[in-house]
Amino acid sequence: MQALYAQLLVGLINGSFYALLSLGLAVIFGMLNIINFAHGALYMMGAFCAYFLLNLAGIGYWPALIIAPIVVGIFGMILERTMLQWLSGLDHLYGLLLTFGIALIVQGVFQNYFGSSGLPYAIPDELKGGMNLGFMFLPIYRGWVVVFSLIVCLATWYLIEKTRLGANLRAATENPTLVRAFGINVPRMITLTYGLGVGLAALAGVLSAPINQVRPLMGADLIIVVFAVVVIGGMGSIMGSIITGFSLGVIEGLTKYFYPEASNTVVFVLMVLVLLVKPTGLTGRAA
Amino acid sequence: MSALTDDTLPVSPRAVRDEMIVFVLMAALLAIVPLTGIYPFFVMQALCFALLACAFNLLIGYGGLLSFGHAMFLGTAGYFTAHALKVWGLSPELGILVGTLGAAGLGVITGVVAIRRQGIYFSMITLALSQLLYFIYLQTPFTHGEDGIQGIPQGYLFGIFNLAKPTVLYYVILVGFLGGFLLIYRTINSPFGEVLKAIRENEPRAISLGYKTDHYKLVAFILSGTIAGFAGSLKVFVAQNASLTDVHWTMSGEIVLMTLVGGLGTVFGPVVGAFVIIAMQQYLAGFGQWVTVIQGVIFVACVLTFRRGVIGEIAHFFRRSL
Numbered sequence: 001m002q003a004l005y006a007q008l009l010v011g012l013i014n015g016s017f018y019a020l021l022s023l024g025l026a027v028i029f030g031m032l033n034i035i036n037f038a039h040g041a042l043y044m045m046g047a048f049c050a051y052f053l054l055n056l057a058g059i060g061y062w063p064a065l066i067i068a069p070i071v072v073g074i075f076g077m078i079l080e081r082t083m084l085q086w087l088s089g090l091d092h093l094y095g096l097l098l099t100f101g102i103a104l105i106v107q108g109v110f111q112n113y114f115g116s117s118g119l120p121y122a123i124p125d126e127l128k129g130g131m132n133l134g135f136m137f138l139p140i141y142r143g144w145v146v147v148f149s150l151i152v153c154l155a156t157w158y159l160i161e162k163t164r165l166g167a168n169l170r171a172a173t174e175n176p177t178l179v180r181a182f183g184i185n186v187p188r189m190i191t192l193t194y195g196l197g198v199g200l201a202a203l204a205g206v207l208s209a210p211i212n213q214v215r216p217l218m219g220a221d222l223i224i225v226v227f228a229v230v231v232i233g234g235m236g237s238i239m240g241s242i243i244t245g246f247s248l249g250v251i252e253g254l255t256k257y258f259y260p261e262a263s264n265t266v267v268f269v270l271m272v273l274v275l276l277v278k279p280t281g282l283t284g285r286a287a
Numbered sequence: 288m289s290a291l292t293d294d295t296l297p298v299s300p301r302a303v304r305d306e307m308i309v310f311v312l313m314a315a316l317l318a319i320v321p322l323t324g325i326y327p328f329f330v331m332q333a334l335c336f337a338l339l340a341c342a343f344n345l346l347i348g349y350g351g352l353l354s355f356g357h358a359m360f361l362g363t364a365g366y367f368t369a370h371a372l373k374v375w376g377l378s379p380e381l382g383i384l385v386g387t388l389g390a391a392g393l394g395v396i397t398g399v400v401a402i403r404r405q406g407i408y409f410s411m412i413t414l415a416l417s418q419l420l421y422f423i424y425l426q427t428p429f430t431h432g433e434d435g436i437q438g439i440p441q442g443y444l445f446g447i448f449n450l451a452k453p454t455v456l457y458y459v460i461l462v463g464f465l466g467g468f469l470l471i472y473r474t475i476n477s478p479f480g481e482v483l484k485a486i487r488e489n490e491p492r493a494i495s496l497g498y499k500t501d502h503y504k505l506v507a508f509i510l511s512g513t514i515a516g517f518a519g520s521l522k523v524f525v526a527q528n529a530s531l532t533d534v535h536w537t538m539s540g541e542i543v544l545m546t547l548v549g550g551l552g553t554v555f556g557p558v559v560g561a562f563v564i565i566a567m568q569q570y571l572a573g574f575g576q577w578v579t580v581i582q583g584v585i586f587v588a589c590v591l592t593f594r595r596g597v598i599g600e601i602a603h604f605f606r607r608s609l
Contacts, residue, residue: 035407086591092407093353094590097547100540101586108579224418224536227411231404261426268419272400275412279403 004257005136011253012246013142013211016149017043019245020204021226023156024197026235030173031193034084034095039226040219041106042198045072046205047214048110051121061124061210068206069199076198080191103220110216118213145207152203153242156196160238169193228271234281244282302608303476306554309609310472313555317461327457328525333565334464335522340545340557341471342514348552349475350507351487352402355410356417357515357542359397362424362534364390364516369436369529370429379444383520390516391509393420398508402501405490414536421534435530439523450524463521467514472554474510483507537579544582547589550596555609559597 021039028036036042049068053059059067079102087094127141160166172179172186180186205219212218233244248267256263274282320330339361346352368386371377377385401412424430431437441450450456474480485493486500493500523529532538541564549560564582571578589596595603602609 029407035411083587083591090594093347093410094594096353096355096407096410097543098587098590100543101583101590104540104583104586105580106583108576108583111576111579221418224414228415228418231408231411231415264422264425265419268415268422271412271415272419275400275403 002136007253007257008250009136009138009142009146009253010256011250012146013249014252015246015249016146017204017208017222017245018226018229018249019153019242020149020200020207021222022229022233022241022245023153023238024200025226025230026238026241027156027160027200028194028197029235031169031190032080032084032088032095033092034087034099035092035227036194036197037096037099037223038079038102038106039099039198039201040221040223041103042072042076042219043201043205043208043222044110044214044216044219045075045106046202047121047209047218048114048205049202050206050209051119051214054121061206065203065206069202072202072205073195073199077191077195080194084194085187085190103223107216107220114216116215116217118215118218121209121214123210141210145211149204149207150246152200153245156200157238157242225267228267232267232271232274232281234283236281237283240283305607306472306609309555310468313558314465317464318458321454321457327453329565329569331457331460331525332522333562334460335518335525336542336545336565337558337561338464338467338518338521339515340542340549340561341468342511342518343542344546344551344553344557345471345474345514346507346511347546349480349487350483350504352405352504352508353410353543354401354413354508354511354539355536355543356397356413356415356539357512358534358536358538359417359420360390360393360512360515361519361522361538361542362529362531363393363420364519365523365529365533366424366430366436368520368523369439372442372523373436373439374429378446379442379450379524382442382523383517386520386523387513387517390519391513393516394509394512398505398512402504402508414539417534417539418536421531421536424531424534430529430531433531435528435532437528439527439529441524441527456524460521460525463517467517468558471514475554479503479506541582544586544589546596548585548596550599550602551594553596553598553602553609556596556598563597 021043025036025039028034046068049071050061050064053064053067054061083098083102084095087098123141127144130137130139131143132138158166160169168179168184169189172184172189176186201219208218229245229248230241232248233240235241248270251270252263252266255266262269317330317334321327339357342360343354343357346354364386366386367389368382371382371385372379397413397416401409401416404412425432441456443449444459448455448459450459475483482493482498482503485496486498486503490500519533522533545560545564546557547560548556548563549558550556567581568578571581574581593600598609
């Protein structure tokens, strides 16, 4: 049973990353109509940002949790201003191709300087060690990642669904021209939205640094799984992305325990099944 | 969805004549390659990728479907052909048949799933399916995992042509490429191709005219996958191995890049694009990971400033369809 709980925890952690990344993808897709292929590369940049802060400037985990998403978010906003904004009005696929190119550039540059092996990033002192819960041993850092990700996800949901800013954002998704007529600066909002989505990816990167090590390709394979998560959940609903992300992580964890050979593929197989039964995705609108 | 197609001129007798002239020129140029002393291995490899990119272009250029998983056909056909030649000891023509049929079967299975969604979702689904296949090939014994299938015997095609001789192999590959190319060309100019273009332009209208668009898309997907698989089977004879590289998503990305550079939705663009990208990889092989960075830069540059691609720009300049 110990092993089962351990795998469940691993599943919850992966689910946190799926949720944070697919949430960002959904928010970006809503505003920019772009599937951000660079999301995995920006997640990796978040982790590297934390690594640089620690090793070059001596800035630890806690400040990095705030600084890295902001730095990477600004990088994302520069990308949006200099490149992505020129694609509005074109076929969606050009956004995919452009961000794929950006992902290749970012990952290639990091691979040149850091190879493909992982760089260690220590768990902060406050979160070291573990707790004995009676039925299992819980490493505190892992518990922290799950709880903190959940809070960030719910805060994002609240921001978009319940605040005035979020209402403007949702309105601009539906009809940007009309919203501009109300005097709201939609292009600036688009840039900020991209920054927010990218910042969430970078935050996931920082959270994963102590667990998965810091590697140039850490986001490359992850983003494909997240795409499958997005296809399963649909991008129509924020809460849908969060729930789908966490549940698929848990299912993957369970698979690791009961049938480890299929743990790499289970999310993709589920995607196929969902497409056969309900092609629009579990929560999605027809696109 | 019209961004791709602004410059596509309607098919006219003049366009067909232009295209046939260029085709004959291309075939003649390729036929004299062995006499020029150009390294035939490079051209053979480029021809296989050119056919692969043409098959991919059939989907994106004429059906409006961007597949981000076309490497799965390349890799699957490669593994099947390699296995048939090496383990079963089949003759080359049967090996090619096994590989191509394998890719066709894969096209049926993945096509049924992938065409359930359009646009951007289609791309994500094909990418996820190819990644699923990648993990399957990583684990099944017959692919030999990370090592791949190596030292594949080339044998005698139809019992006559010795494929171990570079010149003979070159002409076999060339004939295969030209045959596949003509099949695709015939398809896009057939009534079937016209319906496909109609679906790309306006799917609801095509449905309202009574076309079962899902059937057309599925057939196009299977055809594209089968021809891509044929290219993958041919490539086995050139490279004499089949490995996981051919199934990886980076390979799918390269196929997209070749077609983009040459020109999406142009007849000859994918061929030019394949030669450009393969040549670039050949000459920049010493730069390691910078090749990836350069590919990324080409992607970005093409999307931002050069969306028509090489052939698309030429065709636009001369107001012709190529």
